[in-house]
Amino acid sequence: MGGCKKIGRLIGPYAYGDLTPREMNLVRRHLESCSRCAEEFKDTMKAVEIVPRDLPALSEEEMMRVTWAVKGAIGEQRKASSVIRRRSIALGLAAAGISAIAVGASVMFRDKSQPPAIVQQSEPQVPSPSPDVARDIKEIPDNAVRVTASESESESPTVLAEEPDQPRVTFGRAVSSLMSTASRRGNSVERLPGDVTDAATEQTAEPLPSDEGSTELAIPPVPDTPNNAELLPEHPE
């Protein structure tokens, strides 16, 4: 019988009266004419009847236990959520304070510092010297001293170029620092290939007497300043 498979799928819900009236009629008529399906339905009903109809009930003590456990858990949740709320507010205030300090600090630094030019040893592209430097170079007196850079490698310009995190230094300051140190030692500076000064500086400066293969920079004498640290770049706090 072609309908047995379809009816077989409806027998379970039929036993519980869960079919639509149309489906109920369909199954009822089929069971009247098909003994095999009728037998299946009878066994299904027996199986359903064997399984008890009552769910286990809670005892009075269990009822109280669950009720108090639920209330306790709700209380804990409330406590936890209030702590989280308080912490969120405190964190929000702290974040706002830090932001305000950061903004204030950035405004202060912007006011005080010059727009920086980067000094890099590895990349010889240095921006044009400031007008101060050009003037210094032009106004070189006759008693200018030569400082050999190789002898002062350990001085600040080299260190500055090697440490990317160091503060950015203006070209004028770096040269002044180098010159002051050198003048104190009475040395001469020999520019290394790829060193700080560049073609831009040479274009603005007057031609100086130089040896072949090495560019020399004539530097005016700088008075020996005990407080040489003033010439060094400032480290931000």
Added chain:
Amino acid sequence: MVSAEATRYVQEDRLLIARFKAGEEEAFDRLMASHLDKVFGFAWSLLLDREEALDAAQEVFVRLHAALPKFREESNLSAWLYRVCMNHCIDRKRRAKRAERTMTEEEWERLQGPVSSDPLWSVEQSELRTAIGSAVGTLPPRQRAAFVLRHYNLLSVKETAETMGCSEGAVKAHLSRATATLRVRLKEYMTPRF
């Protein structure tokens, strides 16, 4: 097909939910008192463990308390409770990866009611309870949920479908497979000796 009694319970639930939303904490206690027994029974039928079922029922009502402020008025609280309970029990079983267990003697006695003094009857009942527990316990979780919700008349087909997040046709299919499994597994216990 929703009975008048069921409609009355639904209306009572809605009233209590509204009172809870208005700030009356006692309304939650009354909701819990009226649903705890059935939720526990449903959890027990899925977990077949009394302590686990108590824990599951507790968890369901903690979640209800958190969900009530945003509970929609038109929602069916019973369906919501059984759905949360079903999902929680399935998760619980999955996490624990426990082997399916059968009912304990005590659990069976609670179901069976008064026990005959006939020793033969007692042995037979013991066998039967083991067989039923084993048969129900081996049903896949969703088949078991559909069977329990309908067999214990906890919800209508429509509400069961809502609870299980499936169509009414799917509920009937689960019910059909569950009863077919029980019929096969309990066949030898259907003789007149019982």
